[in-house]
Amino acid sequence: MKLLVPVKRVIDYNVKVRVKPDQTGVDLANVKMSMNPFCEIAVEEAVRLREKGAASEIVVVSIGPAQAQETIRTALAMGADRGILIQTDQDVEPLGVAKLLKAVVEAEAPGAVVMGKQAIDGDNNATGQMLAALLGWPQATFASAITITGDSAEVTREVDGGLQTLKVALPAVITADLRLNEPRFASLPNIMKAKKKPIDMKTPADFGVDVAPRLTVLKVTEPPKREGGAKVADAAELVGKLKEAGVI
Amino acid sequence: MAEGLDFDGLRPRSPFMGESHATWRAALRRWIDAHIMPFAAEWDEAGAVPRELFVQAGDFGLLGAGYPEAYGGTGRGPDYDHFHGIVTSEELSRVGAGGITAALMVHGIGLPPILALGSDEMKARVAPDVLAGRRQISLAITEPDAGSDVANLSTRAERRGDHYVVNGAKLYITGGCTSQWLTTAVRTGGPGAGGVSLLLIDAASPGITRLPLKKQGWWASDTAQIFFQDVEVPVENLIGPENGGFFGIMMNFNSERLGMASGALASARVCVEEAVAWARERRTFGKRLADHQVIRHKVAEMVRRISAGTAWLDQCAWQVAQGGTPVADLSLLKVEATNTLEFCAREASQILGGASYMRGARLERIYREVRVNAIGGGSEEIMRDLAARQLAL
Ligand SMILES: Cc1cc2nc3c(=O)[nH]c(=O)nc-3n(C[C@H](O)[C@H](O)[C@H](O)COP(=O)(O)OP(=O)(O)OC[C@H]3O[C@@H](n4cnc5c(N)ncnc54)[C@H](O)[C@@H]3O)c2cc1C
Numbered sequence: 194m195k196l197l198v199p200v201k202r203v204i205d206y207n208v209k210v211r212v213k214p215d216q217t218g219v220d221l222a223n224v225k226m227s228m229n230p231f232c233e234i235a236v237e238e239a240v241r242l243r244e245k246g247a248a249s250e251i252v253v254v255s256i257g258p259a260q261a262q263e264t265i266r267t268a269l270a271m272g273a274d275r276g277i278l279i280q281t282d283q284d285v286e287p288l289g290v291a292k293l294l295k296a297v298v299e300a301e302a303p304g305a306v307v308m309g310k311q312a313i314d315g316d317n318n319a320t321g322q323m324l325a326a327l328l329g330w331p332q333a334t335f336a337s338a339i340t341i342t343g344d345s346a347e348v349t350r351e352v353d354g355g356l357q358t359l360k361v362a363l364p365a366v367i368t369a370d371l372r373l374n375e376p377r378f379a380s381l382p383n384i385m386k387a388k389k390k391p392i393d394m395k396t397p398a399d400f401g402v403d404v405a406p407r408l409t410v411l412k413v414t415e416p417p418k419r420e421g422g423a424k425v426a427d428a429a430e431l432v433g434k435l436k437e438a439g440v441i
Numbered sequence: 442m443a444e445g446l447d448f449d450g451l452r453p454r455s456p457f458m459g460e461s462h463a464t465w466r467a468a469l470r471r472w473i474d475a476h477i478m479p480f481a482a483e484w485d486e487a488g489a490v491p492r493e494l495f496v497q498a499g500d501f502g503l504l505g506a507g508y509p510e511a512y513g514g515t516g517r518g519p520d521y522d523h524f525h526g527i528v529t530s531e532e533l534s535r536v537g538a539g540g541i542t543a544a545l546m547v548h549g550i551g552l553p554p555i556l557a558l559g560s561d562e563m564k565a566r567v568a569p570d571v572l573a574g575r576r577q578i579s580l581a582i583t584e585p586d587a588g589s590d591v592a593n594l595s596t597r598a599e600r601r602g603d604h605y606v607v608n609g610a611k612l613y614i615t616g617g618c619t620s621q622w623l624t625t626a627v628r629t630g631g632p633g634a635g636g637v638s639l640l641l642i643d644a645a646s647p648g649i650t651r652l653p654l655k656k657q658g659w660w661a662s663d664t665a666q667i668f669f670q671d672v673e674v675p676v677e678n679l680i681g682p683e684n685g686g687f688f689g690i691m692m693n694f695n696s697e698r699l700g701m702a703s704g705a706l707a708s709a710r711v712c713v714e715e716a717v718a719w720a721r722e723r724r725t726f727g728k729r730l731a732d733h734q735v736i737r738h739k740v741a742e743m744v745r746r747i748s749a750g751t752a753w754l755d756q757c758a759w760q761v762a763q764g765g766t767p768v769a770d771l772s773l774l775k776v777e778a779t780n781t782l783e784f785c786a787r788e789a790s791q792i793l794g795g796a797s798y799m800r801g802a803r804l805e806r807i808y809r810e811v812r813v814n815a816i817g818g819g820s821e822e823i824m825r826d827l828a829a830r831q832l833a834l
Pocket of ligand 1: 817820821823
């Protein structure tokens with residue numbers, strides 16, 4: 194079975210992001226970029242599924258600027274077989290991404306799409322669900338364990354108060370949660386070999402998808418600065434202060 | 442030329458390094474930052490690196506870098522040449538804990554003689570375990586009475602039937618207490634270089650006593666005194682021909698010196714990085730340290746030495762990559778690199794003032810590693826002497 198794993202290039206999770214002075218977005222100049230951590234978990238899971246014999250080929254696809262090739266190379270170094278870059282400098286919204294992925298799914302016919310539950314830049318948590326809807330496929334989101342047997346997958350999800358296990362018929366869209374696995378460090382030889390694995394270069398126009406934004410960002414601002422606290426003498430004073438602040 | 446005053450900016454851009462080296466550097470740095478950097482001070486104080494690190498480094502491919510694919514290494518080719526080797530030394534040195542590198546990469550001196558001279562059976566027996574980090578191999582040459590004067594070593598191996606009986610002592614052996622294998626230089630013949638053989642000795646053999654030595658620096662690596670008393674070694678553990686071991690010792694030197702020079706120059710870059718970060722923050726007499734002319738000149742001098750040394754390093758490595766053996770250059774390069782390290786460790790420490798003397802930081806450790814760089818792997822005096830001879834003075 195072939196697995197399709199979408200991967201996104203985002204600001205590295207260690208970077209302390211800064212808002213651009215004109216408040217139109219986050220400053221990306223000279224900032225370290227990496228693969229979205231949830232995508233990394235999805236790649237790792239795909240590689241593990243192949244190691245267990247549940248998958249035969251892993252194709253990674255990224256939608257983004259030319260530099261997203263590095264993100265694809267990272268996935269290839271972890272064990273994916275080949276990549277597809279749909280190159281665009283546009284910041285593509287979840288619906289645009291889902292439409293492009295649908296087109297890739299139609300061309301590649303994978304047995305499942307394994308992807309991150311969200312990207313840490315926009316935190317939208319929307320693309321997987323939209324893709325499943327567009328394809329008319331079952332979806333199992335927030336996976337913390339995946340078992341594939343025959344033509345179905347059992348997916349464990351962490352829900353409030355416990356674990357829920359779903360059984361979905363394949364093909365399906367499965368999105369990865371944080372505790373699904375701990376991604377491996379690609380080894381040096383695999384990193385070097387990944388440079389020779391093929392990456393197909395495409396554009397949104399090749400798939401006839403219009404990626405023009407539907408949303409308008411009005412303003413991006415820093416979270417409010419934390420203000421210094423104050424000490425209260427007793428519970429009565431605390432209640433008084435809270436009432437004053439209008440929180441109780 | 443230097444493009445900045447941080448570790449990367451201080452390395453003159455190499456005309457011989459391309460995209461493949463950049464990939465190698467980025468991958469290695471990411472791994473080192475996750476697996477070594479946060480623990481460096483702790484391991485150095487503890488006097489050892491954890492056993493798991495060897496296996497992790499084996500899995501990652503660091504231990505196999507440049508070694509034959511048949512034994513689990515990366516092989517050599519466009520994706521691993523001499524410049525990838527330089528990158529590896531530099532990135533390990535960025536940690537500022539030479540003892541960790543010495544411990545982790547000790548096979549870099551212990552294994553090559555086996556791969557160069559050993560039988561196929563011996564290579565298959567030793568190399569895969571070593572490159573996977575399951576076992577370690579040290580090189581035991583130096584003796585209480587034979588250091589620089591290697592050809593004068595006196596540990597004796599007498600052939601008796603199907604084994605050798607070894608008697609003698611080795612000194613200052615890196616990894617000597619923990620390695621399972623010892624690539625050991627012994628005297629099997631008459632005096633001088635022509636009577637020296639190399640033996641692969643199982644460190645657990647009866648008759649071997651190993652004692653740790655306390656050192657000025659390199660705490661994370663153990664350095665041992667090893668005594669051999671009637672130690673029986675099977676004859677199939679002879680590495681290469683009997684009395685032909687000296688060649689195996691000599692052939693290590695070129696790559697060892699290139700590695701040590703890269704490491705010393707990269708450590709010097711760490712010194713400058715630390716000193717500049719400090720000088721930009723610390724204020725004395727109403728201005729930043731970095732604004733005092735004396736301090737500015739110190740930094741400029743350090744940059745000058747590092748730039749010149751690193752450019753020469755690249756030239757030497759290029760000659761080696763072309764198949765050359767520029768012995769005089771490599772010898773003097775090692776002197777230049779360790780002199781530069783000594784100079785930068787000193788000047789950077791002066792810039793940090795009292796803070797440089799406090800334990801736990803990279804600069805303080807590097808300061809304590811200057812001498813082992815300047816003495817080990819061919820001392821400065823011996824290097825100059827060798828160069829003068831090579832240049833037919
Ligand atoms: C931390 C550490 C780790 C080591 N690890 C290993 C190891 O793993 N395996 C191993 O085999 N060895 C190891 N060594 C030993 C190292 O290689 C020797 O210390 C080195 O070769 C110098 O030998 P020596 O200490 O006996 O000094 P000596 O040879 O006694 O020299 C003393 C001084 O005299 C100078 N000198 C000597 N001869 C001459 C001459 N002809 N002209 C002018 N000056 C001269 C030297 O340069 C030096 O300054 C290690 C040493 C250290 C400190």
